[in-house]
Amino acid sequence: MLFTEDFLHYVWQFRLFNRINLRTTEGEELEIQSVGLHNKNAGADFQNARIRIGDTTWAGNAELHLSSSDWQKHGHTTDGAYDNVILHVVYNDDLPLFRADGKRVPTLELKDRIPAELHYRYHNLVFGNQSIIPCEGSIATVDSITMQNWLTRILVERLEKRSQTVIAALQQNRGDWEETFYQFLAANFGFKVNALPFELMAKSLPQNILAKHKNNAIQIEALIFGQAGFLDGEMEDAYPKALQTEYNFLRKKYTLSPIENHLWKFLRMRPQNFPTVRLAQFAALVYQSNHLLSKVLEIKDIKEMRELFSNIRVNEYWETHYRFDKESKASSKSLGAASIDTLILNTVVLFLFSYGKHLQLQYYVSRALKMLENIPAEHNNITDDFVNLGLKINSAFDSQALLELKNSYCSYKKCLQCGVGIKILKPN
Template sequence: MKEDFLYYLWKFQKFDSECLRTSEAEPLQIISTGAQNNLSGPDFFNAHLIISGIKWAGNVEMHLKSSDWYLHNHETDPAYDNVILHVVWEHDENIFRRDRSLIPVFELKNIVDYSMIAKYRHLLESRHNSINCEDSFSELSSFEIDHWFERLYFERLERKSELIFAVLQRSNNDWNRACMILLFRAFGLNINGEYFSNMAENLSYSLVAKLGGNQFSLEALFLGYSNLIHGADQYSKELLTEFEFLKHKFNIPLIDSKPEFFRLRPDNFPTIRLAQLASLYAQRPSFFSGIIAAKDFNEIKFLFITEVSAHWKTHYNFDKSHNSRSKKLSNSFLELLVINFVIPLKFAFSKSSGEPASSLYEIVTSLKAEKNSITRLYNSLRPGTVKNALESQAVLELKKNYCSKCRCLHCELGATLLRNSVKYV
């Protein structure tokens, strides 16, 4: 058993609340359990209690055993001087404040329903194949799941917005520059995302804006900076000549590394993605304003209508040619961009500017769910659980930050399963 379980029991008063008494047999009445503290210091602040008819306001500390008070050296810490109640699973020793006054103890083990304890142990102490609630996940109602998934999705957006604000700070609060860095990262996907974003940080937005309208120059800049230009054909020579000119004119710093091709499908080769970015910024240097103004997926899709230059219609790299084919952005890639770049950017800008971003929910729920091992897992536990992009993003957050970390008591679904096991509430 972990102290998290005690926090849950106390916060939601999941115990027989009739005739509560301290370990000294003093009558106890809980007016307010207080606010949970996730930092250092007592576990709950500003609780309001009545003990033996006397009203108390102060902090509450929790341990599995009351003797843990001394194990954690609280008797010497002034932060614990205002503790008015020590809530424990098992009372094994009287504890005192620094001034040697006795702290009332409230023992839980004999007033918690056995079904809740059994459910807790099954969730957190039994061995499972995938997630702790795998055999009871299907018991949850659609309302409970939908409500929690919506919270999880916006929790995920909040976390992503922190990363965006870090990029914005490095960009001297220039949203256009931050947008470019984040867009390059999104185009690089997992394998080349960091490389692409570092490239965008080193190539200033002002330079890209100056070259706006010139697809050839932007292509030379992006491919040349990435050390990807090679070959004996005329186009390669022209690109390299253009990059050498740009490098000297704008004092562009050089790097030795290259982006990865390994394990990538041809459509995701860095040559193709950089050629597409060159086309996008040639058409629309102020890409950020268009993204913020877009109200639905069709308007966003219009922003990304682009086509690579003639050379890249017949090449995936500089070595071999193929029959001419379109290299427009696919619908599946566009949806990934909307999920991982457009919506988080719009959400972060809304937070920063105070302007509402009311269309985000409609946009994300209009997109198909992502297909991966995690979405397949939750759909196998409860068919139809993950139907759209909001829900697929929610289960990614759920798996990473709750299920994999056994944070069942911090999860609304885990708390619901525990709550449903109790006879009295």
């Protein structure tokens, strides 16, 4: 049966091999006092191991390979980083290895020491023909404590990875958290389809310019629609004409250049999601809430956070329009509950976490995780698959963690790096 070096690491780390009468391949008595710490960076696989060989106890590193000859194939013979390896652990000892001083590298062969049942379960897990995830037949049997601990860990992993984009943008904005939040919030107002033009619009219109017009809704709307490229050409209605007049003046005053209008997508979208409507909502939010990030950092309750987005009032023109100069049946253009939760999930939670991590303020990190527990779980193909496998998804905390589990572990069959996979493989 097939297996990988990761499997050997797993067997060694958890001592899942027959340890009776251990000896090196040269016959010396062997006692493993500590397998060492698993090293996922450059260097030996397990560091600070403690092993007695014969009458001598050694402290150093252990290196693992499927075959002894892999030591040479991987270039360890001439690499000084491996001079302090005290034990070479292999599945198959096919080649004796010697140090520069002529002494043989102590080797432990595990070929006949790994339980057949463990080998079989690993093979079925990683090399089986499962259609959804490798452990689809077993994941529902994992106890709730193990599952919740692992989901918490990988949720933090997910947020840490996503926060890297926030910190990169923060550096480009010279440490300005408010400007960075404004740009990310704008991008998320585009809800994937129009995220790019929304982001480009925000970057072309710095928040400090909008702040100078914080008491004038028409000027803020003019700046946002103008920079979005929607105020070119002839207008018929009084409202867009007024916006156009304001924008032409402000554009010259601040030497602004609008983005290309063709970047915006309307095709196959519900009118409620048209970029013009989203821009109107974004303009209303900017007008009604200066220093948005400061407000977000102050709000502790999910209900109050939702109210920040639900209480925005767009210009009355949009009650009977989805696009300029095209009247439509009257309808509310306020943000829906699902859209608000999506904005909180993708912007507010991310920034609370990033802000707390970057400034080492655990309070904000905890608030981000708590907020996820109060947002309904997302429904998509991945979460639906997990539900069908018997898992309960109670909130966005769970759904976000399961997205990370699927995309970063299950899809790459990293079962031996996954708390769920380790639990399933471990002998009872």
